[in-house]
Amino acid sequence: MYSTKSKKRNRFSLFKLFSILLLLILLGFTANIYLSSQYEALTSKFYTKFNNYEFSDAKSVINNKVLTIKKNKLNTDLTSYFTDIVNKICSSLSNNEISPDYALEILNEIKSYNVLNSSLDKLIIALDDKYKNILPTTISNANNTINSDNDFKYNEDSYLNLGISAFNEKDYETAMKYFHLVSKSSPKDYEIAKGYIKDFEKNYKNYLLESVDELVANKYYTKALNILSNYDENLLSKDEIIEIENKINSIKLFKEEYQGDDSEYTSNAILQEITPNNINGFSISSKTPYLVYLNLDKQMTYIYSGSNNNWNLIKEFSSSTGIEGKETPKGIFSVTDRGDWFYSEEFQQGAKYWVQFMGDYLFHSLPYDESQENIVDYTLGKPASHGCIRLNVEDAKWLYDNIDDGTKIIIN
Numbered sequence: 001m002y003s004t005k006s007k008k009r010n011r012f013s014l015f016k017l018f019s020i021l022l023l024l025i026l027l028g029f030t031a032n033i034y035l036s037s038q039y040e041a042l043t044s045k046f047y048t049k050f051n052n053y054e055f056s057d058a059k060s061v062i063n064n065k066v067l068t069i070k071k072n073k074l075n076t077d078l079t080s081y082f083t084d085i086v087n088k089i090c091s092s093l094s095n096n097e098i099s100p101d102y103a104l105e106i107l108n109e110i111k112s113y114n115v116l117n118s119s120l121d122k123l124i125i126a127l128d129d130k131y132k133n134i135l136p137t138t139i140s141n142a143n144n145t146i147n148s149d150n151d152f153k154y155n156e157d158s159y160l161n162l163g164i165s166a167f168n169e170k171d172y173e174t175a176m177k178y179f180h181l182v183s184k185s186s187p188k189d190y191e192i193a194k195g196y197i198k199d200f201e202k203n204y205k206n207y208l209l210e211s212v213d214e215l216v217a218n219k220y221y222t223k224a225l226n227i228l229s230n231y232d233e234n235l236l237s238k239d240e241i242i243e244i245e246n247k248i249n250s251i252k253l254f255k256e257e258y259q260g261d262d263s264e265y266t267s268n269a270i271l272q273e274i275t276p277n278n279i280n281g282f283s284i285s286s287k288t289p290y291l292v293y294l295n296l297d298k299q300m301t302y303i304y305s306g307s308n309n310n311w312n313l314i315k316e317f318s319s320s321t322g323i324e325g326k327e328t329p330k331g332i333f334s335v336t337d338r339g340d341w342f343y344s345e346e347f348q349q350g351a352k353y354w355v356q357f358m359g360d361y362l363f364h365s366l367p368y369d370e371s372q373e374n375i376v377d378y379t380l381g382k383p384a385s386h387g388c389i390r391l392n393v394e395d396a397k398w399l400y401d402n403i404d405d406g407t408k409i410i411i412n
Contacts, residue, residue: 039070043077055109062113078115085110160189167196170214172207173227176200204235209247213287217334217408221251250283274412276302280309287334287406292363292399294389294411296321296328299381301363301389303403317395318380322387329387333357333409338400341372347386349376352393353400357409362388365396 042064049058067074089106092098163178175196182193200207208231212224228248233241274282279293279302291304291311301319304311321328336356342364343350350372351364366375367390375393377384384390391399 035069039067039073042067043074047081050109053106075115078113082110082113082115159183160186160193163193163196167200170211172200172211201235204232205240205243208244209285210287212247212251213285213408214334214406216251217287217332224251246283274410276300276313279304279311283309284311284408284410286408288404290403290407292335292403292407292409294319294321294328294409296330296412299383301391301395303399315395315398317391317399320380320382320384320390322385323383326385326387327383328385328389328411329358329361330411331358333411335403335405335407335409337405340400343370351388351390351396353396354388355396355399355403360387363391363396363399364388365393366390 042061046058046061049055049061062074085106089098089103092103159178159181163175163182166172166178167175179193179197182189184190208228212227215221215224215227225248228244228251231241231244236244274293276293276295279291284291285308289305289307291306293302293304294300295302299319299321301317302313303315303317305314306312334357336358338353338355340354341350341352342354342362347367349367349369351362351367352372354362354364356362366380367377368374369376380390380392
């Protein structure tokens with residue numbers, strides 16, 4: 001009797017278990033049908049919105065929770081959909097059916113979904129004016145598909161090498177753009193690029209200030225202000241932000257006071273206020289530990305060592321600047337080149353140990369004849385040159401030996 005009841009209970013339990021499993025399967029099947037139906041409806045709505053350039057509405061649709069459940073399928077479908085759009089854009093561009101600006105608007109929107117490979121970046125760079133001087137890219141195969149990294153050729157080195165080159169030239173903004181384009185498919189290059197990015201972010205303030213020093217020295221104030229004004233506050237401490245803001249205000253002050261546009265080297269009110277006694281009152285920085293200041297009235301060149309607002313006078317050189325009609329230019333400059341000898345056929349004289357700061361304007365020794373043995377004019381302490389700054393031979397050699405390229409030069 002007991003055994004029979006036990007068997008009935010077992011059969012009932014098995015039936016109950018089977019029924020529950022069947023119910024779960026039916027529920028899962030029904031849920032899958034519902035999700036698939038919702039997926040198709042939502043993606044169809046997304047395609048419609050995107051095709052009608054209703055990009056904001058399209059983003060709202062794609063963020064629906066139903067679609068996040070089918071994330072892998074969604075990525076596959078979006079890749080296929082966007083690839084088709086990009087191919088059509090390439091074809092239209094090659095046939096001059098649409099403008100680059102119109103294409104860029106769509107391509108940048110596609111880029112925001114992060115589903116296509118690096119070829120999309122290359123196409124955007126090829127079209128975007130702000131990259132024209134960064135990467136000489138051509139769309140030689142514009143009507144081909146975007147699936148291959150070889151679709152868009154560029155006639156320079158890899159992104160990594162271009163980034164390193166820009167970094168060494170202190171064009172940090174451009175360098176970072178290159179480094180961020182290095183693909184993970186090249187692990188070694190990717191790690192090197194990541195190292196540069198980390199170093200840049202760690203020393204962000206120093207790199208930021210360094211990138212504008214020469215611009216300010218050569219009076220490209222607008223460009224310097226644009227760089228500083230777009231700083232990333234997430235990479236700066238509160239004290240560093242204050243320092244950057246002070247630098248911005250200082251450059252604005254100089255820009256307001258200087259006459260002429262950013263490409264001219266002209267005198268101005270603030271420049272005229274600088275003297276050997278107040279050199280530390282204008283937040284003057286230099287890319288080297290030296291600062292050179294030439295006072296035209298006194299015909300004296302002053303050499304300082306130190307840093308911003310902490311310059312110490314170490315040398316004074318009697319000088320001779322340009323005569324009337326051939327005046328030495330006033331302004332803020334930086335050392336750009338040097339050499340041990342030059343000779344001018346026009347003036348039938350040359351000079352030793354020249355240091356260039358703008359065009360043909362130089363610091364150099366007293367003038368020599370062509371033999372390089374005889375000084376032809378010993379005048380110092382008053383204007384006597386054709387625009388350059390003459391110094392005693394020993395002083396010119398010291399300047400030549402010690403003042404590196406990038407050193408700031410102030411003339412007033």
